[in-house]
Amino acid sequence: MSHAPPDGEQALHVEGLDVTYGRALSALRSVSLTVPHGGVVALLGANGAGKTTLLRAVSGTLRLHRGAVTAGTIRYGDTALDGRDPVAAVRAGVVQVPEGRRVFAGLSVDENLRSGGLGLGRRRPELVREARDRVFTLFPRLAERTHQAAGLLSGGEQQMLAIGRALMAAPRLLLLDEPSLGLAPQMVQRIAGVIREINDQGTAVLLVEQNAGMALSLAQHAYVLEVGEIGLSGPAGELARTDAVRRLYLGEAADDQGAA
Structure with a gap:
C-alpha cells in the first residue's frame, strides 16, 4: 500500500534519503516521507528500524552521533535541512x-x-x-x-x-521520539491528549512511537519503517486495519474481526 499524504502545503519533505554511520553501516535507504502543514504523521517500526535516525537527520543532530546523509534531500518549506546543524533546524521551526x-x-x-x-x-x-x-x-x-x-x-x-x-522554541513542526516510553497507562493517555492539543493549536507533529495504537489514533497518515526502508505507508486508519500492522504492531491476530 502506498498513498501520498493529503494535498496541501508540505511542512516537511524528505526525498530519497540515505544515511550511514561510520563508513559502512547503512541505516536508511531511499526513504521518502512528507508531513503536511498542521498534520500529524506517525512513524512506526521495530527497534533498530531507523526511526530515531530519521528524526536526527531532520533535526540536524545526526552528526553528533557520527552519522551522515549520503544521498537525498530534506526540506522544510523553502529551507533545505540536509547537512545543516540543529540551530538551522530550530530557526526554521523544527x-x-x-x-x-x-x-x-x-x-x-x-x-x-x-x-x-x-x-x-x-x-x-x-x-x-x-x-x-x-x-x-x-x-x-x-x-x-x-x-x-x-x-x-x-x-x-x-x-x-x-x-x-521544545515548545519554548515555538516550533511549527515538532519531532517526538517515543514520548510514551516507560510511562504508566494513565500518563500515556495524558501525553496523547497533549499531543492532540498541540496539533489543534497549529503545530505539525512527526511522531515516532512503539505504542502503535496511540500513534495511529493521533495521526492522519502513517509510515512503517522496516530495516531502514519504508515498507508501508498510507492513511493511519487504513494502515491500522491491515493484517501486517495489526499483527506486528497492534498485537492482534490477523483474523481478529475486532480490529480498531
Whole structure:
C-alpha cells in the first residue's frame, strides 16, 4: 500500500534519503516521507528500524552521533535541512524531543524551560513569555514545580518538561521520539491528549512511537519503517486495519474481526 499524504502545503519533505554511520553501516535507504502543514504523521517500526535516525537527520543532530546523509534531500518549506546543524533546524521551526526525555536533571523546571527559549528570546523576548504561558496551560503540574530540580520529577513529569522545553522554541513542526516510553497507562493517555492539543493549536507533529495504537489514533497518515526502508505507508486508519500492522504492531491476530 502506498498513498501520498493529503494535498496541501508540505511542512516537511524528505526525498530519497540515505544515511550511514561510520563508513559502512547503512541505516536508511531511499526513504521518502512528507508531513503536511498542521498534520500529524506517525512513524512506526521495530527497534533498530531507523526511526530515531530519521528524526536526527531532520533535526540536524545526526552528526553528533557520527552519522551522515549520503544521498537525498530534506526540506522544510523553502529551507533545505540536509547537512545543516540543529540551530538551522530550530530557526526554521523544527524542534525535536529526544527519546529518554534528556532533561537537565540538575536545573530547575524553570531553568529547563528557559533553555528551550534562548534563541526565541534573542529575537522576540515577548514570545518567550507567551510560550511559557502556553506550556503551563498544557502542563499545569509544571507550573506548580517551577523551582524543583528536573531530576526529582517523576518520569511522566520529565516527559512533560521535555515537550514543554521544545515548545519554548515555538516550533511549527515538532519531532517526538517515543514520548510514551516507560510511562504508566494513565500518563500515556495524558501525553496523547497533549499531543492532540498541540496539533489543534497549529503545530505539525512527526511522531515516532512503539505504542502503535496511540500513534495511529493521533495521526492522519502513517509510515512503517522496516530495516531502514519504508515498507508501508498510507492513511493511519487504513494502515491500522491491515493484517501486517495489526499483527506486528497492534498485537492482534490477523483474523481478529475486532480490529480498531
